Amino acid sequence: MSAKPPLCAYCGKAPRAQAWHPFCSKGCADRDLLHWLGESYALPDRSPLDSDEDPV
Template sequence: MTDKTAVRANARCPICGKPRATELAPFCSKACRDRDLLQWLGDGYAIPGRPAPQSEDSDLYPQDD
């Protein structure tokens, strides 16, 4: 067994930490796979960056404070 195979065999689900299922890799279950998808769809994963520039249309659509 090579080192890469050993690492994959011991890999854990990134959501809950349980051993992952081969058919659902890298997740252990459909529930964890769906939780991850919902994080992506709900902007739960984000990389910080500079704020977006204000558009010229910003005065047409005032923000409620």
């Protein structure tokens, strides 16, 4: 039983190239970066609510 090679973190199809780990190419790495820069990806805000605000 052989292990499957890891897949590209962006497109999920092509095997990863070591030079662009965890992506398969510079193109996938650049597209992922553009999503971060364009704020398509975001980390959740875990700050507590201010005491003056009513939770919705």
